[in-house]
Amino acid sequence: MLSKVIDNKFYYNLDNGNILREVMVKIGLEGINTQEKVTMKALLDSGAIRLVMSSEFMRKQRFKLKKMERPIYIRNIDSFFNKKRPIEHTVEVNIYYQEYRERTEINIIRGQK
Numbered sequence: 001m002l003s004k005v006i007d008n009k010f011y012y013n014l015d016n017g018n019i020l021r022e023v024m025v026k027i028g029l030e031g032i033n034t035q036e037k038v039t040m041k042a043l044l045d046s047g048a049i050r051l052v053m054s055s056e057f058m059r060k061q062r063f064k065l066k067k068m069e070r071p072i073y074i075r076n077i078d079s080f081f082n083k084k085r086p087i088e089h090t091v092e093v094n095i096y097y098q099e100y101r102e103r104t105e106i107n108i109i110r111g112q113k
Contacts, residue, residue, distance in 0.1 A: 019025040028096035032103070033064040037096075053091065058108050063091040065108065072107065084110055 004039040023044040030037045039062055050072075058065070073087035 025097065027062070030094040030096070031061060031063045032092045032094070034062055036061070051104060052087075052109050053106045055108050055110050056061060058091055063093065065089045066105070074109075 024041040025044045025113045026039060027042045028039050053063075066089060068088055068090060071076045071080055071088045074082040076082055076083070087107045087109060091108060092103065092105050093104050094101055
């Protein structure tokens with residue numbers, strides 16, 4: 001598929017003229033506590049300033065939770081605080097993409113799949 005950046009926001013598919021609203025990439029995660037690897041699709045450059053993972057996915061993979069010293073309170077796009085509980089936990093994982101590998105912490109969000 002051929003593509004180019006338009007206005008630093010969207011990718012334009014030159015094959016059929018559609019504007020893509022998201023770009024997914026195949027990545028791997030390895031739990032530090034389990035050394036088990038899982039492969040999945042991840043949203044690339046969503047505009048988020050942090051890495052996040054749903055609590056449901058974290059439980060399925062048996063990643064070990066780590067309590068944060070200070071919770072992160074989330075603001076919605078309308079600038080009001082989200083009514084759900086703040087982000088209070090992270091998981092430590094190795095993240096893989098092609099030949100790249102990095103050890104990082106991912107914030108756990110509730111209520112997402």
